[in-house]
Amino acid sequence: MEADTPTQVPLVSYLRLGSEAHLVANECTNCGARFFDRRNACAQCGLREFKNVRVDNAAKLKAFTIVHRAAPGIPAPYVSAIVETTDGTTVRSNVVNCEPDPEVVQLGMELKLTTYSIGSDDDGTEAIAFGYQPA
Amino acid sequence: MATTKSPTAKSSAGRISDDSVWILGTHMTRFARYPDKDVVDLAAEASIAALEDGNVTIHDMDVLAAGSLFNAGTGVGQRIQKQIGQTGIPVFNVANACATGATAVRTVYLSIKAGEADLGLAVGVEQMGKMGLLGGAGTKKEKKVYEPSGRYGAVTGIDGYIGTEGMPGVFAQAGMEYANTYDGVGFEQFARVAYKNHLHSTLNPLAQYRKEFTMDEIMTSPTMSYPNTLLMCCPTGDGAAAAVLVSGQRLKAMPAQVRRRAVKISASVLTSDPYTEASQVQPDVNTLTRNAATKAYETAGVGPKDLDLVELHDCFATAELIHYDNLGLCEPGAAGDFIDSGAPFRDGTTPVNVSGGLISKGHPIGATGVANVFEVTTHLRGEAGDRQIADAKVGLAHVIGLGSACAIHVLEKAAV
Numbered sequence: 001m002e003a004d005t006p007t008q009v010p011l012v013s014y015l016r017l018g019s020e021a022h023l024v025a026n027e028c029t030n031c032g033a034r035f036f037d038r039r040n041a042c043a044q045c046g047l048r049e050f051k052n053v054r055v056d057n058a059a060k061l062k063a064f065t066i067v068h069r070a071a072p073g074i075p076a077p078y079v080s081a082i083v084e085t086t087d088g089t090t091v092r093s094n095v096v097n098c099e100p101d102p103e104v105v106q107l108g109m110e111l112k113l114t115t116y117s118i119g120s121d122d123d124g125t126e127a128i129a130f131g132y133q134p135a
Numbered sequence: 136m137a138t139t140k141s142p143t144a145k146s147s148a149g150r151i152s153d154d155s156v157w158i159l160g161t162h163m164t165r166f167a168r169y170p171d172k173d174v175v176d177l178a179a180e181a182s183i184a185a186l187e188d189g190n191v192t193i194h195d196m197d198v199l200a201a202g203s204l205f206n207a208g209t210g211v212g213q214r215i216q217k218q219i220g221q222t223g224i225p226v227f228n229v230a231n232a233c234a235t236g237a238t239a240v241r242t243v244y245l246s247i248k249a250g251e252a253d254l255g256l257a258v259g260v261e262q263m264g265k266m267g268l269l270g271g272a273g274t275k276k277e278k279k280v281y282e283p284s285g286r287y288g289a290v291t292g293i294d295g296y297i298g299t300e301g302m303p304g305v306f307a308q309a310g311m312e313y314a315n316t317y318d319g320v321g322f323e324q325f326a327r328v329a330y331k332n333h334l335h336s337t338l339n340p341l342a343q344y345r346k347e348f349t350m351d352e353i354m355t356s357p358t359m360s361y362p363n364t365l366l367m368c369c370p371t372g373d374g375a376a377a378a379v380l381v382s383g384q385r386l387k388a389m390p391a392q393v394r395r396r397a398v399k400i401s402a403s404v405l406t407s408d409p410y411t412e413a414s415q416v417q418p419d420v421n422t423l424t425r426n427a428a429t430k431a432y433e434t435a436g437v438g439p440k441d442l443d444l445v446e447l448h449d450c451f452a453t454a455e456l457i458h459y460d461n462l463g464l465c466e467p468g469a470a471g472d473f474i475d476s477g478a479p480f481r482d483g484t485t486p487v488n489v490s491g492g493l494i495s496k497g498h499p500i501g502a503t504g505v506a507n508v509f510e511v512t513t514h515l516r517g518e519a520g521d522r523q524i525a526d527a528k529v530g531l532a533h534v535i536g537l538g539s540a541c542a543i544h545v546l547e548k549a550a551v
Contacts, residue, residue: 011290
């Protein structure tokens, strides 16, 4: 038994950890639409075949809000954002390692994917989330 | 029920087409908090008053549609019948997010269009109390174990870790995306929307809040989700609204004094959100509103310039601003100039939310889509009192619910 070995799990299954953490999308093999969640069929074309594709880590800030009244247990204020990666995929995320101040967070700013720990469960497994930080 | 024809009725009634649909009666309770009433009390009050307003009774109704988002599984329509009359007619209990009330109106509209009903009652109601905007806390577990579950394979709640799922934030981002795309839109323009709607509400005795705030007070009130401050967000509340719809064929046979107050539904449109790339991670509130507007204008044969007033879905100030553009009220990309120019103020070229809007009139979810129809109808009848828009002839009522559903009703005064 190696019970003492700390283990990590990604917060969501479309985040892949490892030497260079990145996101993976389910891409429709017919029309190219990308989804981060499990789909029964493509929301754009209706066909049912998907492949995993790696999503670029570089992105631009398309929209943001600074959330002051957050869900229970979430530290606030934090920057919630919609970003567009360099391969044209839209991603919802937080902007991290950046002052939650509308004077600092700039629409259009260059970002890159990063990861951080959100804590451990009672078995010592650590959950790793992703965010985007100023490039 | 009154069906007596007045001596002069025939010639003017001849202008009503048989397959048209009209609003015969309507009513809304004041939006407020009613801890001593229940959801059925509120719905019954609005329903009975709307029937009286239309000079008909529950026994004349061929169909009932009831919308209450938080009571969708409780047979609220049948529970209302037990208070106002159990006549055995078909009841539709509808739920469609914040478009629930408008969906009830459209359900009755469709029943009449289908020829299955001559008269029908649509009622929307909600009792929210002080539930707050943030939703429930995470469920407590005996032991915390990170195990992937659900369609994202998430090991715990993602709201707050992967962006926000809170409504003030989702609509803030929609507004900021617009600000990123077009010039002249920022915190001040969003705040001015809230300034306008609070100001308008001072004239509306049915509004939950009736207080004017300065721009400074709005901009410095506590931030919920930047740029939306507390005074740029709709409140929670209780209330009900109802509308009685009638076929043109049936309306023709009604007395002149009843026909004169009837308001024509020139378009009734419901859309959902079509696939867009960006909407896979955040609701797209624009495309389905644009689609609904295009269809509504085409069906009604009117354009945005013809509108004497608009009641649109200002759940947050950022939402109202982008809907100026989505509904074609301003030139493309010019929503910032539109609010800065004063156009949507009650003395402007296109008065928007003269009721005070969701921001100040309130937003008891299921009631909202019927209350917007009530508001426009009341102006077209010339019965809006202090807040009356003079000589209003054409108006538009718009709601949107996330998920998403958009409803638009175009209403016209048609003196017959």
